Amino acid sequence: MKTEILDLKVIDKELELAQSTVSFSPFINYLKTLAEGKSVKSQVYESVIAQFESELTAGKELIVEESAKHKELLDLIYTILTPLVSSEETHLWALSTPIPAKIFYSTDAFFAFHSCESSCAFAGIKSGGPSARWQKAFVYRLILKNVYDLDFGAIIDTYIQGVNPANGQPLYYKIHVDTRFLEIHATGDLPNLDNELLESWLVESNSEEHLEKLLPLSLFEFKGFSIVDFTDVTEEHAIENLKNVLVGDFEHIPFDEVNQSLRTLAGKSNIDFGILPFVKINGRSVYLSEGCSRSIIMNSAVKYHISEDVFNDLVKQYEQNTEVLIYNKISEQRDIKHPFLKVLKYAGINSYALLPVFYHKQLLGVLEIYSYEKIFFDRALLARLQSAMPYIAQLLKQMADDFADTIENLVRDNFTALKSSVKWKFNEAAWAFLQDSLHNPSPKMGKIDFSQVYPFYGAIDIRQSTHERNKAAFEDISCQLEVLEDTLSQLEGLLNPALKTQFDLNLHRWKNSFQAYKSTKDEMSLIQLLEKEVDPFLEKSRAISAETDAIVAGYCSAISEEEGIAYKHRRELEASMQSINQSISAYLVKSQKELQATFPHYFEKFRTDGIEYNIYLGEAIAPFKEFNKDYVRQMRIWQLRSMAEIATVTRNLKDNLAKPLQTTQLIFVHSTPINISFRNDEKRFDVEGGYSIRYEVVKKRIDKVLIKNTEERLTQPEKIALVYFNQLEQDEYMDYIKSLQKEGILKDDLELLELEELQGVHGLKALRVGVK
Numbered sequence: 215m216k217t218e219i220l221d222l223k224v225i226d227k228e229l230e231l232a233q234s235t236v237s238f239s240p241f242i243n244y245l246k247t248l249a250e251g252k253s254v255k256s257q258v259y260e261s262v263i264a265q266f267e268s269e270l271t272a273g274k275e276l277i278v279e280e281s282a283k284h285k286e287l288l289d290l291i292y293t294i295l296t297p298l299v300s301s302e303e304t305h306l307w308a309l310s311t312p313i314p315a316k317i318f319y320s321t322d323a324f325f326a327f328h329s330c331e332s333s334c335a336f337a338g339i340k341s342g343g344p345s346a347r348w349q350k351a352f353v354y355r356l357i358l359k360n361v362y363d364l365d366f367g368a369i370i371d372t373y374i375q376g377v378n379p380a381n382g383q384p385l386y387y388k389i390h391v392d393t394r395f396l397e398i399h400a401t402g403d404l405p406n407l408d409n410e411l412l413e414s415w416l417v418e419s420n421s422e423e424h425l426e427k428l429l430p431l432s433l434f435e436f437k438g439f440s441i442v443d444f445t446d447v448t449e450e451h452a453i454e455n456l457k458n459v460l461v462g463d464f465e466h467i468p469f470d471e472v473n474q475s476l477r478t479l480a481g482k483s484n485i486d487f488g489i490l491p492f493v494k495i496n497g498r499s500v501y502l503s504e505g506c507s508r509s510i511i512m513n514s515a516v517k518y519h520i521s522e523d524v525f526n527d528l529v530k531q532y533e534q535n536t537e538v539l540i541y542n543k544i545s546e547q548r549d550i551k552h553p554f555l556k557v558l559k560y561a562g563i564n565s566y567a568l569l570p571v572f573y574h575k576q577l578l579g580v581l582e583i584y585s586y587e588k589i590f591f592d593r594a595l596l597a598r599l600q601s602a603m604p605y606i607a608q609l610l611k612q613m614a615d616d617f618a619d620t621i622e623n624l625v626r627d628n629f630t631a632l633k634s635s636v637k638w639k640f641n642e643a644a645w646a647f648l649q650d651s652l653h654n655p656s657p658k659m660g661k662i663d664f665s666q667v668y669p670f671y672g673a674i675d676i677r678q679s680t681h682e683r684n685k686a687a688f689e690d691i692s693c694q695l696e697v698l699e700d701t702l703s704q705l706e707g708l709l710n711p712a713l714k715t716q717f718d719l720n721l722h723r724w725k726n727s728f729q730a731y732k733s734t735k736d737e738m739s740l741i742q743l744l745e746k747e748v749d750p751f752l753e754k755s756r757a758i759s760a761e762t763d764a765i766v767a768g769y770c771s772a773i774s775e776e777e778g779i780a781y782k783h784r785r786e787l788e789a790s791m792q793s794i795n796q797s798i799s800a801y802l803v804k805s806q807k808e809l810q811a812t813f814p815h816y817f818e819k820f821r822t823d824g825i826e827y828n829i830y831l832g833e834a835i836a837p838f839k840e841f842n843k844d845y846v847r848q849m850r851i852w853q854l855r856s857m858a859e860i861a862t863v864t865r866n867l868k869d870n871l872a873k874p875l876q877t878t879q880l881i882f883v884h885s886t887p888i889n890i891s892f893r894n895d896e897k898r899f900d901v902e903g904g905y906s907i908r909y910e911v912v913k914k915r916i917d918k919v920l921i922k923n924t925e926e927r928l929t930q931p932e933k934i935a936l937v938y939f940n941q942l943e944q945d946e947y948m949d950y951i952k953s954l955q956k957e958g959i960l961k962d963d964l965e966l967l968e969l970e971e972l973q974g975v976h977g978l979k980a981l982r983v984g985v986k
Contacts (some may be wrong), residue, residue, distance in 0.1 A: 640662060889906050
């Protein structure tokens with residue numbers, strides 16, 4: 215035991231205003247109370263009391279600097295107040311001044327801990343910082359309890375952080391201050407206190423500031439001593455920190471903090487951790503980039519081009535034999551037995567372990583432990599990590615659920631008519647069905663419909679897509695015929711007699727058909743000829759010799775849809791169209807997220823040669839939100855602006871496309887609300903009612919409409935066409951156009967056009983304006 219004076223250096227200067235005296239009187243009085251009973255220890259207590267009273271007189275006070283003179287008495291205190299089995303070599307225990315500031319007696323462990331104070335720091339305790347509030351709150355609650363008999367709970371716990379010299383990992387200790395042997399007396403008149411006011415103060419973070427004005431510390435005298443006890447809570451602290459990190463936004467988890475918490479728990483600084491979720495699509499395990507970004511084996515697999523099929527096989531094998539895997543040394547021999555370890559070796563990993571993570575007995579993934587050094591992963595280390603596994607399991611469960619939700623949302627938004635904005639209506643119908651089924655043996659699912667919604671139709675079409683398809687097909691088939699003619703020419707001198715006879719009989723007719731295609735483009739006749747005559751002839755020719763096989767193989771390679779030169783133009787066209795449509799879809803999806811936040815609406819898009827979309831907006835779709843016509847106006851402005859931006863996007867793509875395609879932009883303006891309902895047979899929404907159906911008819915007939923008395927198509931590249939019926943619609947959209955012209959988005963080339971009459975549709979007009 216040590217009697218050297220240790221300064222904790224955490225006392226706030228303002229607390230020195232209180233009179234403080236180290237005294238054993240409270241302790242002796244406590245022993246006298248115990249000695250009055252008939253306990254077997256009574257004689258021991260009386261003996262200790264006698265020893266104190268004989269050695270210390272005159273109020274039984276102690277001068278801190280002279281504590282070494284009374285070491286035997288201090289040893290007695292330690293013996294009485296601590297369990298006999300506790301060891302001073304490990305027990306962090308000390309006696310301090312009444313307000314903990316100076317230590318005058320401590321165990322060897324406490325003394326050694328304090329001597330390395332450069333590696334230790336009270337959590338948040340600094341002069342003028344949070345420590346001041348902690349200490350004052352501690353002191354004032356003691357005053358209220360001892361002087362006013364008002365117990366609001368003493369704040370007597372805080373934390374201290376140290377560093378383990380063996381491994382450099384942080385250690386955390388909980389500080390408990392025992393004030394049983396402390397008396398507080400007033401040295402002057404005390405004010406009366408309002409308990410309700412006190413209660414309101416004490417819930418505030420700055421409660422001590424109110425109390426300082428009412429109860430100056432100079433009014434009080436502290437007499438006795440405090441006991442300071444440190445308890446190692448490193449594991450609890452690491453778990454609490456891990457829990458705090460994982461509670462919140464799972465998309466932005468600070469994995470570095472997770473890693474550090476697990477390191478602290480394991481007690482090793484030279485190890486790292488990875489988290490690998492097992493998520494599946496249709497029973498097949500797949501990479502989950504966000505979750506695997508902290509998996510060393512997945513990062514290595516991606517870096518060294520390990521296929522997803524190999525990963526899926528490894529997961530299947532592990533699921534069939536789930537166990538803790540430990541590789542303390544990754545060697546050449548082990549690499550052969552476990553090929554997946556090769557990628558770890560390439561990444562410089564020397565030691566690796568896998569811990570399965572379960573949630574309700576379901577395997578969700580694994581926790582990886584690895585090191586670039588040679589580490590011995592023993593069972594004791596793994597046992598220390600068990601307390602963290604429930605939180606890791608919760609993280610993996612959330613990752614799996616988020617992934618499933620993402621897939622469901624993508625499928626719903628891209629492949630079904632059940633969008634999030636209208637899902638509430640389906641939920642209501644399903645609930646009504648369940649309620650009805652309780653009383654009705656033949657319940658019926660209610661109709662899903664929305665009345666009086668404003669429609670918005672837009673179409674972005676790839677200009678002359680049919681012409682481009684025909685052109686690409688003609689160029690490719692012409693190329694195929696050239697290769698075929700060259701192939702037949704090479705085979706001519708290598709055929710056996712039977713095939714040579716067939717070749718001589720048909721060659722002239724075949725060539726005539728080839729030439730006929732190039733002039734008349736009779737594609738169907740040519741395809742029939744190739745399938746019924748030419749292809750079987752080539753197959754027979756392959757079997758003659760290795761040379762003929764190689765010649766025919768060259769032709770087959772040329773007509774491969776994936777890589778052959780005879781599909782080059784069609785592949786380029788398809789890739790160009792796909793690039794355009796993907797860009798348009800990406801723009802619309804991004805815009806939709808912003809638009810839905812303004813007012814919920816139903817949105818669906820269709821892939822044709824370009825992209826078409828329908829939007830329905832109205833109170834029926836979002837009855838929980840107040841609707842007004844201003845939302846219609848905002849949607850119309852967005853639609854016009856978005857068409858201009860889409861035209862710019864597709865124009866900028868043109869130079870990077872294998873086929874330089876252009877797009878046209880069309881908007882159908884319909885000011886009157888319509889009714890829509892969900893068709894269960896087709897699993898989609900459709901218009902309902904005579905007037906609403908007329909809207910659908912017009913929408914489907916205007917895509918190729920001509921300007922009246924001309925052969926010119928309304929839709930043109932780098933222009934927006936708006937089709938409408940009445941003057942009010944024209945006036946409204948002209949205001950929008952003028953606004954976008956001032957912004958420099960649209961050109962000053964607005965055209966007012968009349969359109970040809972369509973079957974059953976009369977009086978159509980259009981506005982057409984160029985996009986800058």
